Amino acid sequence: MTRLTMNQLRAQIVEMLEEPVTIGEDDNLIDVGLDSMRAMxxxxxxxxxxxxxxxxxxxxxxxxxxxxxxxxxRQP
Structure with a gap:
């Protein structure tokens, strides 16, 4: 596995939300739409x-x- 970057992490979260959002580093992910099912x-x-x-x-x-x-x- 290639090490994940913060920008890739952000992109994966936005992709999971299925709508275009801008996520700042200190934004609460629940507030931008990351519900428990998507988080799991x-x-x-x-x-x-x-x-x-x-x-x-x-x-x-x-x-x-x-x-x-x-x-x-925790990344290898």
Missing amino acids: NLAMRWEEAGVPLDFTDLAEAPTLRELWTMLDA
Whole structure:
């Protein structure tokens, strides 16, 4: 797996939302439309790519910056 960048992470989240939105690093992902089902799908995608991240982790990292920090630290 190629290491994911913050911009790729942002693009994956926007793609999951299925509507064009701009996500700032400190925006709450729930506020921009990332509901629990979409968050679980993203967590499964990252888990399959070798990044141990689950739904609980997403709940603990509600902003793009917090999620990126967590995800980046866990990438192989």
